[in-house]
Amino acid sequence: MNLPELQKKLIAAARLQPPDDRVPYAFEKRIMAQLAARSATDHWVFWARGLWRAAAACVAVAVVFGAVSLLKPAAPDNSNDLSQDFENTLLASADLPDNSSPP
């Protein structure tokens, strides 16, 4: 079989096919309606986009603060001292020598 000749014939057949340029009825009206519908939703898109950006900024700030708090060297553990201080303060009056008793 002569394949190049077959290829040539088929290409010629394709060239002979006039492209069909029929347009469905009121196609342009449909496109215009779609564009109008899109512009109506565009306002929501505007707000949605803004809010998503704000949300992204909030997440970024939270991540930064989280990272800072995690990476910051831990402060020396003063919990004992604090509790001691608290206890001392609270019991200060009880620890005072009792000078009010009669001799």
Add this chain to the structure above:
Amino acid sequence: MERSEAELIAAVLAGDAASFEPLVAKYSPRVFATARRYARRESEIEDICQEVWLKAFDKLKSFRGEAPFEHWLMRMAVRTCYDFLRGHQRNRVSSFSEISEPEEDWLERFVAEPGNAAEDADAAKMLIDRVLEKLSPEARLIIQLLEIEDRSVKEIAVITGWSVPLVKVRAFRARGEMKKILARITKEKYL
């Protein structure tokens, strides 16, 4: 008075979306003709054309008026068709045993005497449509533009956005791919 194309485009860019309608009405036949070269089903063709026009509206700002609006639009149409082909790659490895009787008859006539198989026969048209459907999206686009529409390599490079050497390479591969498909048809039928 009818407004010129440039005036319509300027009006659309200034926010008057209604001025887009005459452009859609004027160029839709060409967009549909282009889409029908790459898709078969009417619903698919309409989807492609719709996408072309919505893209054209969105990207109208990028139209600088150096070339005719029609060329800019056709470039967009061809690229949208190519995207469609890539998105809807059918099973191109299927057998050709489903070719119709008229197609078989036409092939038999061609085998018996190539001169007797007319190019304008419906069977030949059906057969080339079938062959084109089996091609990869790149090969189909190249065969369509280079061989069927008889465009130059440079033109194809502009339309597709590919470089000239890439178009040449893809054209070489596309011809090979088409030959392979034809060889498969004839092998299945005549060996």
